[in-house]
Amino acid sequence: MRPALLIHGPTASGKTQLSIQMAKKLDGEIVNADSMQVYRDLHVITARPTDEEMSTAPHHLFGYKDAAERGSAGEWLRDAREVILDIQKRGKVPIVIGGTGLHLLALIEGLSEIPPIPEETRSEARAMVQKDGAQSAYEYLMKIDPDTGSKLVPNDRQRVARALEVWLATGKPLSSYHENKTPPVLGAGEWMGIALTPPRNRLYNRIDRRFAGMMMEGAMDEARALFERNLDPLLPAMKAHGMPWLLSYLRGEISAEAAADFAKRDTRRYAKRQFTWISHQFPFWPRIPSMELDVRSRVIHALFKEIDGAFLKR
RNA sequence: GCCCGGGUAGCUCAGGGGUAGAGCAGCGGAUUGAAAAUCCGCGUGUCGGUGGUUCAAAUCCGCCCCCGGGCA
DSSP: OOOEEEEEOOTTSOHHHHHHHHHHHHTEEEEEOOSSTTBTTOSTTTTOOOHHHHTTSOEESSSOBOTTSOOOHHHHHHHHHHHHHHHHHTTOEEEEEOSOHHHHHHHHHOOBOOOOOOHHHHHHHHHHHSTTHHHHHHHHHHHHOHHHHHHSOTTOHHHHHHHHHHHHHHSSOHHHHHTOBOOOSSOTTSEEEEEEOOOHHHHHHHHHHHHHHHHHTTHHHHHHHHHHHTOOTTSGGGGSTTHHHHHHHHTTSSOHHHHHHHHHHHHHHHHHHHHHHHHHHSTTSOEEOOOOHHHHHHHHHHHHHHHHHHHHHO
16 A cells, blocks of 8 residues: 655645646546535635546546535544545555645544534524524533533634533533544555645635636626525535625625725635644645745655655565 | 815724834635635734934934924
């Protein structure tokens, strides 16, 4: 079995191009680790690989979910496990690439095994934390699961709701699940992680330019399609960068220019959070600051060859 | 050339003798099934330049530079 290659990098850092290059060089197959590129309906707006790009190497877990579905890290992990094991079985190198740090982390460290929560319980929990309910929902959480509660603040509605829904559905506190994790899909020594760390100002420029390009390639059509389906605005797909603002434009609330500015701003802020994630969650992954495709792929190839050789000798 | 108005944070601007403050942008951080999510924290500054008045100047005065607008 050959080791897997994991590549993390902020949005717009050129991961797609790099993954294709690496797939060719390492005889690998690309596995998506981006929470938004899994949605079929979001193509342009998430900068998902084009059909042409996908035809140059095997791609997995791209655009395979409907926008009405609610993806999650756990679900992604189950899908990724299956795909990665299959790639390994065929003697190829899994190249897991994406900007969702949580997904990559789950892959190498496992995730708590928590039963699926029924949809009505999820909406019940979400209703509890809505608006003026935040404080009382938090107080309730402190009673039933003080361990989780003490790590959260009342305003963090999303995490409070998560803790509540687990309690409501299983009768056990979320913290009790956190003691046990699933075994990692990729154990120690079975993978190599690389972090792309381009200069921030150059990345921000690219983000801005890329969004302008998306608008010309039909981002608005994608937004309109979702708009016409009248989906729940809380669905993950409805929160892809830019989507809330394009929808707001389609409702006639803001100008197209304002929508574009907000979309770019959100994307820049996300990139900033990704940098934080890299430096604190993946402190030991080698960094590649160069934005040059060739430099990147050569560095990765050299690093990978070493551990791949070690694997072959085993 | 003359007359007004203005030059303060990256941007838009407030303040008006005791070395400065808002919004936006930005920056730092957290992160266990919504993670492109959610949440916490932080003013980042030769107050256009220069000389003067003053114990003390971003603030008052002189000169210069720049940007608006008006008159020629």
